[in-house]
Amino acid sequence: MLTEFNLFGVFMAPIVVYALAALPVTMLVRSLLWWTGLMRWFWHLALFEVALYVCILCLLILYV
DSSP: OOOOEEETTEEEOHHHHHHHHHHHHHHHHHHHHHHHTGGGGOSOHHHHHHHHHHHHHHHHHHHO
16 A cells, blocks of 8 residues: 655645556556457446446555
């Protein structure tokens, strides 16, 4: 678990780091799903992408 970090005198919560780290991971998983053709199975793509981001963010928080 990360602790607070100082960004030019402003203390930021660790979830900011996790949220920024989850973005490239989500983009990578999303591109893999497009490449394999699995994205056409989902009815609402925007809702799925948000849910995928939230799941990856939660996994980062739990296991990193």
